[in-house]
Amino acid sequence: MSRATGSAGAAPAGQTIRVNGAARPLLPADAGMTLLRWLREREFLTGTKNGCEIGACGACTVLVGGRPVRACKTTVTDVAGDVVTIEGMERPDGSLHPLQQAFVDVGAIQCGFCTPGMVLAAQALLASKPEPSRLEIRRALQGNLCRCTGYQQIVDAVEHAARFMRDNGGIESPGCTQDETEGTTG
Amino acid sequence: MSTTIREKAFRNDAVAKVTGRAVFADDVSYAGMLHMAPVYADYVAARDVRVDVSAALDVPGCRRVLTAADVPGATHYGQIERDYPILITDTIRTWGDVVALTLGDTRDAAIEAAARVTVTATEETPILTVEEALDPYARVIPTWSDSNVVVHHRLRRGDPDAAFAECELIVEEEFRTPVVEQAYLEPESAVCVPRTDGVIEVYGSMQHPFSTRRFVASLLGESLANIEVHGVAVGGGFGGKDDTAAAVCARAALGALITGRPVKLTYAREWSIRESYKRHPYILKYKVGVTSEGRVAAVKAEMFADSGAYLSVTPWVTWRSTAQCFGPYAVDNVCADVYGVATNNGFNGAMRGFGAPQVNFAVESIMDIIAGRLKIHPLGLRRINMVKQGSTTVTGQVLDDHTVSIEEVMNRVVHEVGFRKKYEECSFGTPSETDSDALYGIGLSISYRGSSLGAEGMDFCSAIVNGQFDGSLILETGIHENGQGSESVMTLVLAEQLGCSLKRIRYRRSSTSTIPDSGTTVATRGTILGGSAVVVAAREFRQLLSTSLATRLRCKPEEVRFHEDRIWGTTFDASLTWAEAMKELYLQRITPFAFGTYQAPDVSWDDTTGQGNAYFTYVYSCQAAEVQVSRKSGNVKLLNVVAAHDVGRAINRAMVMGQMYGGITQGAGMTLMEEVHRDGGRIRELNYNRYRIPRALDVPDMHGIIVENHDPKSLTGAKGIGEPALELIAPAIANAVHNATGIRCNSIPIKIDPEELP
Numbered sequence: 001m002s003r004a005t006g007s008a009g010a011a012p013a014g015q016t017i018r019v020n021g022a023a024r025p026l027l028p029a030d031a032g033m034t035l036l037r038w039l040r041e042r043e044f045l046t047g048t049k050n051g052c053e054i055g056a057c058g059a060c061t062v063l064v065g066g067r068p069v070r071a072c073k074t075t076v077t078d079v080a081g082d083v084v085t086i087e088g089m090e091r092p093d094g095s096l097h098p099l100q101q102a103f104v105d106v107g108a109i110q111c112g113f114c115t116p117g118m119v120l121a122a123q124a125l126l127a128s129k130p131e132p133s134r135l136e137i138r139r140a141l142q143g144n145l146c147r148c149t150g151y152q153q154i155v156d157a158v159e160h161a162a163r164f165m166r167d168n169g170g171i172e173s174p175g176c177t178q179d180e181t182e183g184t185t186g
Numbered sequence: 187m188s189t190t191i192r193e194k195a196f197r198n199d200a201v202a203k204v205t206g207r208a209v210f211a212d213d214v215s216y217a218g219m220l221h222m223a224p225v226y227a228d229y230v231a232a233r234d235v236r237v238d239v240s241a242a243l244d245v246p247g248c249r250r251v252l253t254a255a256d257v258p259g260a261t262h263y264g265q266i267e268r269d270y271p272i273l274i275t276d277t278i279r280t281w282g283d284v285v286a287l288t289l290g291d292t293r294d295a296a297i298e299a300a301a302r303v304t305v306t307a308t309e310e311t312p313i314l315t316v317e318e319a320l321d322p323y324a325r326v327i328p329t330w331s332d333s334n335v336v337v338h339h340r341l342r343r344g345d346p347d348a349a350f351a352e353c354e355l356i357v358e359e360e361f362r363t364p365v366v367e368q369a370y371l372e373p374e375s376a377v378c379v380p381r382t383d384g385v386i387e388v389y390g391s392m393q394h395p396f397s398t399r400r401f402v403a404s405l406l407g408e409s410l411a412n413i414e415v416h417g418v419a420v421g422g423g424f425g426g427k428d429d430t431a432a433a434v435c436a437r438a439a440l441g442a443l444i445t446g447r448p449v450k451l452t453y454a455r456e457w458s459i460r461e462s463y464k465r466h467p468y469i470l471k472y473k474v475g476v477t478s479e480g481r482v483a484a485v486k487a488e489m490f491a492d493s494g495a496y497l498s499v500t501p502w503v504t505w506r507s508t509a510q511c512f513g514p515y516a517v518d519n520v521c522a523d524v525y526g527v528a529t530n531n532g533f534n535g536a537m538r539g540f541g542a543p544q545v546n547f548a549v550e551s552i553m554d555i556i557a558g559r560l561k562i563h564p565l566g567l568r569r570i571n572m573v574k575q576g577s578t579t580v581t582g583q584v585l586d587d588h589t590v591s592i593e594e595v596m597n598r599v600v601h602e603v604g605f606r607k608k609y610e611e612c613s614f615g616t617p618s619e620t621d622s623d624a625l626y627g628i629g630l631s632i633s634y635r636g637s638s639l640g641a642e643g644m645d646f647c648s649a650i651v652n653g654q655f656d657g658s659l660i661l662e663t664g665i666h667e668n669g670q671g672s673e674s675v676m677t678l679v680l681a682e683q684l685g686c687s688l689k690r691i692r693y694r695r696s697s698t699s700t701i702p703d704s705g706t707t708v709a710t711r712g713t714i715l716g717g718s719a720v721v722v723a724a725r726e727f728r729q730l731l732s733t734s735l736a737t738r739l740r741c742k743p744e745e746v747r748f749h750e751d752r753i754w755g756t757t758f759d760a761s762l763t764w765a766e767a768m769k770e771l772y773l774q775r776i777t778p779f780a781f782g783t784y785q786a787p788d789v790s791w792d793d794t795t796g797q798g799n800a801y802f803t804y805v806y807s808c809q810a811a812e813v814q815v816s817r818k819s820g821n822v823k824l825l826n827v828v829a830a831h832d833v834g835r836a837i838n839r840a841m842v843m844g845q846m847y848g849g850i851t852q853g854a855g856m857t858l859m860e861e862v863h864r865d866g867g868r869i870r871e872l873n874y875n876r877y878r879i880p881r882a883l884d885v886p887d888m889h890g891i892i893v894e895n896h897d898p899k900s901l902t903g904a905k906g907i908g909e910p911a912l913e914l915i916a917p918a919i920a921n922a923v924h925n926a927t928g929i930r931c932n933s934i935p936i937k938i939d940p941e942e943l944p
Contacts, residue, residue, distance in 0.1 A: 046213035047206015049421070051371045052455045056874035059371060086206035100204040107195030107840030110848065111669025112203030113371040113421030119204060138882040145874060147369050147422050148669055150847030151882040153840070 017079050019043060020088030026077060035079060036060045036071035047086035047116045051145070058144030061117035062086075068124040068143075086116035089123070098168070099123055102161035103154070110148035117144050122158045130166055134159065195840035197674045198693050199419065199667070208419040211375035211391040216448035219377070220249055222441050223296035224457060225286040225303045230314075230867030231530045232278040232307035237285050241302040247295030249445065251303065252287040256444060259407030263436075265397065265429070267330055267497040270533070272405050272433045272440075278307060279327060279495035280532045281868050282461035284433075289441050289449065312530035312867045316469060316490045319529045327495055327528040336493050337501040337526040339508035341796025343580055344519030346475075349484035353475030355559055361472075361548040362933040363916075364861035365492075366465035367871075368537050369879050372421020374462070375452040376435040378442040381414075386439045388415040392431040393423040393668050394706040399698045401432035402439045413439070415698040423668040424852065425536035425708065429498050430462040456872040463498055463535035464862055466491040466526075468507070468544035474552055480562045480570045484519040485512050485580075489545070493526040494533030500526040503534075506541035506636070509791075509800040512580050513549035514592050514634035515571040520580045522796065530867050536708060542635060542913040543853065547934060550631035550917030554924065564609075564921070565600060568632060569593065582797040585804070589895035592806040595830040596632055598891050599808040603828040605630060608812065612925035614944075623817045625943070626825075629921025630810040633914040636801025637905050638711035638786055645711070645786035647704040649719035650696075651680065651727045653771070653778030657764030659686070662696040664704020665716035670908060671841040672712040678837050679717045679902055683724035685749035690764060702783070710805070710906035713837065714897075715784060721901035723782030734776050735767055787899050803897050805910045806832040809850065811918040815926045820938035822858055822923055824884070827915065830891035834905035839892065842907050846890040849911025855880045857916040857934050 016023040019039070030038055036053070039045040039062070051059035053072045060071040065081025089097045096104065099119055109115050118141060125132055125140035132140065137158045138151065146154065202208040227235070239251035254261045254273045264270045274285045286303050290296030313319050313327060319334040326334055350356060376390035386406065392398045395415040402413045415435070420427065434451055441449035453461075468491050475484040489507055493500040504524045511522040553571075557564040573579060575590045600606065605628060613625035639645045652660040661680050667673045673693040681688050704719070705711075731753065732746035739746060739755030739762065747754040754761045762770070771778045791798035812826040829846050836842045859878050863870040871877035896903030916934055924930050927943055 040213075044215075045206070046209075049210070049372070050212070051373070051421075052874045054455075054873050054875055057371060086204075090205060096201070096204065103204045104197070104200040105195065107197070107838075107844050109197060109200050109203050110671065110841075110844055111371065111422040112199065112208050112419060113210065113669075115203050116206045134887065141882040143881075145371060145879060145881065147371050147424070147852065147879060148848045149844050150849075150851035150880075150885055150888065152847040152885075152888060153844055155882070155887075 018082045020084060030076055033076050034072050035074040035076045038076040039071060039085060045085050045087050049113050049116060051113065058117045058121065059114055061120045061144060063120050063124060066124060066127055068121045086119060089119060098164045099161040102157040102164065106153050106156045106160055108149060108153040108157040114144055114146040118146065118154055126162055126165065130162060132162060196678060196688065196838055197671055198677055199673065210372055210419045210421055211377055211389055212452045214377040214389050214418065216379060219448040219450055220289045220291065220441060220445060221293040221296045222438055222449055222451040223288050223300040224284045225288060225300045226460065227278060227285050227305035227307065229278045229307055229309055230281045230312040231310040233276065233310060235274055235276050235278055235285060235305060235307040238304045239286060241304065242288055242299040245295060245299040245302055247291040248299035249289045249291065251299065252440060252444065257405060257440065260404045263401050263404045264497055265499055266501055269328055269330060270429055270496040270498065272436050280530055282532050287437050287441065289445060314529055314531055314864065314867055316492050316527045316529065319527045327530065334528040335525050336497055336528050337504055339505055339524045339796065340794065341508050341511055341520055341522040341580065343582065343797065346484040346486050346519040346521045349519040350475040353483055354478035355476045355556065356473065357552060357556055357559065358473045359552055359555065359932060361470040361551065363468045363544040363547060364856065364935060365467045366537060366856050366860050367459055367862055367877055368424040368426030369877065370422030370424060370426055373453040373455050373458040374427065374431045374434040376438040377448060377450045378435065378438040379448045380442045380446055385412050385414055386442055388413065388435050388439055389418050390415065390431065390435040391420050391427060392435060393420065393427040393666060395666055395698045396703045397428055397706050398432040398435050402436045405436040405440055406443055417666055417695045420668045424538040425540065426462060428536055459872045459877065460869055463533045465537035466503055466534040470544060470548040472548055472552055474556065476556050476560065480560055480567050482515060482517050482571050485517050487511050487522040489524045491526050492531055492534060493528050494531045495528060496533040498533055498535035500534065503536065503541040507545045508796055509581055509636060509640065510542055510545055513546060514573050514632055516573050516577040517580055531864060538852065539909050539913045540709065543856065543916060546631065546633050546914045547916040547920065550914065551920050551932065554921045555930065564630065568596065572632065573634065581800045583799045588803045588897050588899065591832040591893060591895050592632055592634060595806050595808040595832055595893050598830040598893060599630065599810050599828050602889060602891060603810045605810060614925050614928040625815040625817060625926040627922040627924065627926025628810060628812045629918045629925055630808065631914040631917040631921065632808045634804040634806050635910045635913060637714055637803045637805060639709050640801040641789045641791035641798060645705065645715065646783055647715040647719040648702045648781065648783045649723040650701060651723045651780045653768050655768055655772060657690065657768050659691045660694050661691055662694050662701050663716045663719055664696065664701050665712045666707040667695065668707060670712065670845065671838060672716060674841065675713050675837050676716055676720050679720045680724055683721055684728065686764060687751045710908040710910065713904050713906045714900045715786060717837065717904055718784035718901035719782055722784050723780045726782055727780035730776065730778065730780060731767060734771050734774055735762065738770055784901065803899050803905060805905050807910045807914055809914050809918045811915060811922045813919060813922040813926055815923060815938060817943050818940060820940040820943065822936055822938065824854055824886055824919065826886050827888040829888065830893055831907055831910050832893040832895055833907045834897040834900055835894050835903035836892045837902065837904050842892055843890045845907040846911045847888050849908065850888055850915050851880050851885050853912040853915035854885060854919065857919045857936060859935055861935050
């Protein structure tokens with residue numbers, strides 16, 4: 001696992017973080033950078049969106065160690081755990097994760113700007129609670145703003161995905177295609 | 187209540203958006219790209235503005251600072267009046283005005299440089315209310331007008347004064363609606379690239395590429411042909427990504443023109459909220475006269491919309507308020523005056539609903555007030571007064587050329603929600619059985635909405651069908667994808683017209699240089715105008731194919747049929763695959779290409795009387811809301827919403843439902859929590875921590891009902907749903923709150939003081 005360092009300190013030489021299953025180096029110049037900017041500007045993983053930059057909208061939600069975090073409020077050198085972004089949700093064969101497929105099928109997508117954060121927040125929910133009620137789904141998505149959909153079809157999508165995954169052999173953890181026991185620091 | 191998987195949605199962009207691959211403007215990067223930041227001055231109203239950029243240029247990484255002196259074209263632009271400063275010259279009229287633009291190697295450098303620009307000016311006392319602005323001695327804010335009244339629409343019908351004398355009941359009420367931020371989740375962003383041939387290419391987050399192109403060309407002093415605006419994925423607009431978003435594109439284009447480098451300008455949320463236009467707040471004063479039988483005999487209405495410092499589309503917004511000034515009711519005696527008034531409060535422009543939500547809030551509240559006073563059931567009062575087939579509207583338009591379905595949609599909602607029974611169970615007027623904290627109420631509202639622009643302006647749209655040698659098809663239209671799913675609707679329409687598989691069609695997002703200007707993607711006109719244009723192009727395309735393939739198919743051209751993804755003659759064995767058909771055309775040296783333009787049917791308007799055929803068709807809507815009001819806190823909780831809309835025809839059902847849920851949720855935000863406040867002209871809520879929009883727990887599961895009476899003037903039968911979905915939930919909630927508490931809220935967002943509760 002990555003070692004947490006003070007956000008003011010420079011990234012120690014050789015520090016890496018694991019993103020979507022691959023170890024990625026941190027450069028000294030990355031110290032103090034938010035995970036959001038690092039993902040978008042250094043790694044070109046632009047699926048993580050910037051909607052407010054103060055942790056209020058949830059568009060930059062990514063998973064760190066399986067838990068949803070606001071990438072705009074996280075310093076990259078402080079990341080302790082494997083990072084999964086929306087780009088890491090697809091299955092190794094390139095097909096959509098059941099959650100993604102459900103968003104597509106029920107029409108949970110309009111402008112798409114909140115979608116990556118919504119999918120990841122939903123993934124974190126289903127990993128800990130495979131049979132959530134609609135109210136529990138709404139609670140889990142409370143930190144993610146959507147201005148287009150009124151949330152209803154997003155809740156539908158999460159419900160459908162949960163059912164599909166229960167019927168088809170459990171929850172898949174995305175973004176961990178390499179050996180998960182392997183350490184990520186140098 | 188949840189969507190079934192059988193109603194699978196179709197979206198051509200869904201996979202890109204659910205995988206993070208969709209490219210939004212800020213996701214675009216070029217080598218050697220410079221970054222831009224805007225410079226604001228902390229003035230609300232000031233003259234003799236002087237800008238000192240020397241300290242900014244000392245910031246490491248700052249390349250250049252641009253001011254109005256660097257603008258080769260016009261510093262000001264606007265869709266109606268050219269009064270909106272892309273860069274300030276010498277006068278600041280709002281807190282969001284931009285005085286300079288910094289260009290840096292990085293965004294951080296540009297932002298740091300922006301902080302070092304110093305501005306001096308002679309401060310003026312800002313005019314911050316409509317009342318102050320209307321004072322005859324008030325400073326006149328616009329340069330082009332001799333008064334702060336920037337527009338005045340009139341509607342004159344019958345003789346209201348004489349009719350009031352005959353009325354049993356006269357109700358006089360005043361209403362107020364808030365300033366609302368569109369709150370698209372993606373802030374404005376643009377990347378502009380100078381092309382080697384001199385063209386400036388624009389990749390921007392904007393609703394209307396053609397409108398944006400006019401802004402850019404004007405600032406740069408270039409011809410329209412020298413600016414090519416490309417659409418990228420847009421993270422929501424709701425009317426809000428026109429003027430300001432276009433200004434953002436124009437500023438980045440100015441940087442690209444002057445430096446010869448690609449330039450990116452991505453707004454922080456705080457800049458976006460500070461600078462962008464909002465929904466007009468209205469003050470609405472109504473006097474309504476009713477006969478003892480419950481017939482509304484006379485209406486006098488006076489409305490004041492705060493236009494802010496710049497005109498933007500205020501005349502069009504207020505025109506819709508005029509044409510729809512008394513909801514879906516037939517009234518013979520009406521006098522309405524609707525004013526747009528300039529202030530120093532930012533500026534207000536388009537937002538989903540566009541002058542209708544404010545009016546509907548007033549009118550549908552008044553209908554319940556009248557019902558209460560006359561002790562008539564609110565449904566009965568509406569039935570007496572609503573427009574019916576062949577009715578004449580307040581603008582003198584006879585509704586006889588499409589299905590007038592207001593009663594049908596109301597009946598559907600009443601039945602679905604169980605209105606009559608629940609109305610009897612409302613807490614207000616019912617002796618409290620328990621000491622429960624919760625008060626219950628249900629309320630309802632109805633509306634009609636003129637489709638598309640109406641008499642606001644020219645209304646046409648183009649589409650291109652481009653057949654390929656292998657049987658695949660490329661489709662383009664002049665309607666822009668803002669997230670609403672327009673590209674998917676256009677693709678579905680073409681597939682239906684050509685009887686072909688969806689997989690055969692690739693929708694190409696057109697640029698402003700590849701298709702004729704088709705107007706803006708506004709006014710719920712995408713499906714009705716764009717869909718009809720696709721039908722026109724598809725008919726041309728079928729005609730071309732029928733003529734060319736008839737001999738091969740051993741039939742007459744008029745007998746050629748398109749279905750099951752093949753092209754057929756009259757006999758079972760005579761058919762061609764699309765690839766065979768396209769090859770045949772090529773062999774005949776016929777290009778399988780069709781261009782179609784749909785021109786909206788004529789409308790009419792007389793400015794002096796406000797009479798005319800305002801719109802060529804109307805969408806009819808009804809929404810009911812159930813609420814629970816807490817005795818302890820006064821909090822209003824939305825328990826259920828049932829909505830029915832006659833959309834003409836639903837082309838993509840899941841997306842129609844999505845528009846309903848999303849529109850209702852935005853409308854509920856305006857009703858219960860959203861309001862932009864200004865302290866001395868400076869906005870208090872600059873980000874989502876303070877500007878609260880509905881979250882997942884703030885809205886219940888809703889029930890949408892699609893009513894389909896195909897519209898004869900729409901070539902697909904479809905009308906639209908974007909704005910109707912939002913425009914009538916506020917009065918439904920306000921009526922429900924009244925029926926729960928006895929408190930009538932004439933002002934939104936609704937705030938209930940628990941002290942006043944029974």
